[in-house]
Amino acid sequence: MSLVYPKESLNVFPKHLSPDYKSTVKRSPSKPLIIVPHTLSELTGPAFGHDAIQEGDNDLTKQHKGEPLGERIIVHGYVYDEDKRPVPETLVEIWQANACGRYVHNVDQHPAPLDPNFTGAGRTITDKNGYYKFITVKPGAYPWGNHHNAWRPNHIHFSVFGQAFVTRLVTQMYFPGDPLFPFDPIFNSVTDEKARLRMVSKFDLDNTIPDWALCFRFDIVLRGREQTPVNTEKH
Amino acid sequence: MSDITPSQTVGPFFAYGLAPHSRCDWQPSKIYDWKETVGANLITPDATGTKVRIEGCITDGDGKPINDAMIEIWQADAQGRYSHARGEKPRPNAKFTGFGRSATDKQGVFSFDTIKPGIVPGPGGKPQAPHIVVCVFSRGMLRQIYTRLYFSDEAANGADPILQMVPEDRRGTLIAHKQPGSGAAVYRFDIRVQGENETVFFDI
Numbered sequence: 001m002s003l004v005y006p007k008e009s010l011n012v013f014p015k016h017l018s019p020d021y022k023s024t025v026k027r028s029p030s031k032p033l034i035i036v037p038h039t040l041s042e043l044t045g046p047a048f049g050h051d052a053i054q055e056g057d058n059d060l061t062k063q064h065k066g067e068p069l070g071e072r073i074i075v076h077g078y079v080y081d082e083d084k085r086p087v088p089e090t091l092v093e094i095w096q097a098n099a100c101g102r103y104v105h106n107v108d109q110h111p112a113p114l115d116p117n118f119t120g121a122g123r124t125i126t127d128k129n130g131y132y133k134f135i136t137v138k139p140g141a142y143p144w145g146n147h148h149n150a151w152r153p154n155h156i157h158f159s160v161f162g163q164a165f166v167t168r169l170v171t172q173m174y175f176p177g178d179p180l181f182p183f184d185p186i187f188n189s190v191t192d193e194k195a196r197l198r199m200v201s202k203f204d205l206d207n208t209i210p211d212w213a214l215c216f217r218f219d220i221v222l223r224g225r226e227q228t229p230v231n232t233e234k235h
Numbered sequence: 236m237s238d239i240t241p242s243q244t245v246g247p248f249f250a251y252g253l254a255p256h257s258r259c260d261w262q263p264s265k266i267y268d269w270k271e272t273v274g275a276n277l278i279t280p281d282a283t284g285t286k287v288r289i290e291g292c293i294t295d296g297d298g299k300p301i302n303d304a305m306i307e308i309w310q311a312d313a314q315g316r317y318s319h320a321r322g323e324k325p326r327p328n329a330k331f332t333g334f335g336r337s338a339t340d341k342q343g344v345f346s347f348d349t350i351k352p353g354i355v356p357g358p359g360g361k362p363q364a365p366h367i368v369v370c371v372f373s374r375g376m377l378r379q380i381y382t383r384l385y386f387s388d389e390a391a392n393g394a395d396p397i398l399q400m401v402p403e404d405r406r407g408t409l410i411a412h413k414q415p416g417s418g419a420a421v422y423r424f425d426i427r428v429q430g431e432n433e434t435v436f437f438d439i
Contacts, residue, residue, distance in 0.1 A: 007438065007439075009238070009239050010239075010378075012238060012239060012241050013241050013242045013377070013378045014241065014242065014243075014377035014378060015377070016376070016377065016378065016380070018377055021244075021375070021377065023244075023374050023375030024375050024376070024377060025296070025375075026295040026296035026297055026299075026375070026428075026429060027295050027296070027301065027373060027374075027375030027376055027428055027429065028375075028376070028428070028429060029380060029428060029429055029433060029434075029436050030296070030429050030430065030433060031433050031435075031436075032438075033380075033436050033437055033438035034400060034401055034435055034436070034437050034438065035400075035437075035438045036397050036400050036437050036438070036439060037358050038439060039355075039356075039357050039358055039363060039397070040317060040355055040356055040357075041309070041310075041311075041317075041355060041363065041366065041368050041383075042368065042439050044309075044317040044319035045309065045319060045334075046273075046309065046318075046319075046332055046333070046334035047318070047319060047332075048272070052272045052273075053272070054270065057270075080237060081237075082236055082237055082238070082239060083236060083237075084236070084237050091272070093252060093253060093272075094252070095248070095249055095251065095252030095253065097248075103248040103251070104251050104267070105247070105248035105250060105251050107247060107248065107303075108248055119251065119267075119268065119269055120251070120252065121251055121252035121255070121269045122252075123272060157243075157245070157246060157249065157252070159245075159249075159253060165309045165368055165370070166439050168307075168370060168379065169239075169240060169242060170242060170243065170244075170245045170372055170379065171240055171241065171242055171243045172243040172244075186243060186244060186377070187243075189243075189377050190241040190243075194238070195238065195241050196241070198238065198240050198241065199240065199241060199243065220240045221237045221238065221239045221240050222239060222240070223239055225236065
């Protein structure tokens with residue numbers, strides 16, 4: 001079965017130039033993109049074996065001597081295509097701030113403490129049903145320089161591959177009910193409300209583990225659907 | 236049918252997670268304490284073909300280097316085959332994945348060590364000249380942008396079906412230029428995201 005990747009599906013993506021997010025102004029192409037057909041080069045993409053990950057890479061709370069501070073959480077879900085078929089054996093990478101809203105990255109100058117027991121990076125490969133799971137701590141909100149009193153809502157960065165180079169997706173997972181949503185130009189760069197809410201995880205009481213960790217469910221839908229048979233009958 | 240999950244920016248702080256050992260001149264220790272899954276050296280011991288180095292700088296609309304970008308490349312092997320299909324019959328280059336990732340350093344420079352790809356099939360059975368698909372992520376990019384890299388010393392460029400869809404006066408932005416000198420071939424491929432001599436990006 002071969003999949004097709006209609007470009008219309010990308011209509012929900014943010015525009016390259018979204019001026020409320022100031023960094024887009026000088027970092028967006030000014031000339032129209034050139035429309036080209038998908039060739040073998042676009043319809044193929046990297047495949048990752050289980051040697052790409054190591055035991056425990058999906059548990060961000062166990063990468064150091066002690067446990068990180070913050071609310072322990074489980075983040076899990078499925079990676080699907082547009083026909084809701086699972087995307088099996090695809091690499092999912094995450095990175096995030098610690099519970100205080102501080103990244104390990106050297107350029108992060110937010111005066112909140114680093115946590116010696118938390119790096120904030122994880123990876124896993126989806127199983128045959130497209131399922132993935134991470135254990136981590138809830139990232140904190142943090143300030144940034146986009147405008148006066150700008151704060152990013154709590155979020156976890158996701159990187160997903162899928163089955164072709166055109167299914168590649170980098171996105172952010174948000175948490176339900178965040179009061180910072182109306183003020184964040186990155187979140188609101190997705191102008192369609194339904195599409196925006198697809199970036200918000202759902203609290204998952206059924207999979208919350210009593211006396212241990214809250215659970216959030218985040219399903220990811222990548223490009224790709226079965227080709228619709230062309231109707232050749234004349235009417 | 237499901238609607239897709241929207242894209243969001245990779246942000247400025249991806250390196251410790253996605254490219255922990257790549258051009259990390261931000262770090263006193265040079266690398267972050269996290270294993271690397273995908274790196275900028277694609278050359279495997281079993282890879283046949285011509286070894287090449289690709290180097291370039293990525294700049295913004297003011298011509299300033301973008302020092303927090305991530306560049307990913309996807310290419311065929313020297314025989315023009317993609318390593319895509321799982322369970323296909325073993326290829327001589329079975330370990331060569333054709334996928335690489337480089338962060339940029341403080342000067343906005345990225346680099347890859349790889350094998351020059353072969354000719355691959357294109358639309359309507361027309362061959363495509365050797366090329367690499369390039370995908371760019373950075374702070375200030377809410378979605379990735381795709382371009383292609385072709386090699387300056389390939390006669391096949393003249394008949395490449397994708398290059399022919401690009402206005403002639405802009406095709407040059409897709410050509411990586413072989414640098415003079417002996418030793419392994421180095422090709423220079425700068426990416427100008429916006430403005431004068433803006434790189435061609437594709438709607439795919």
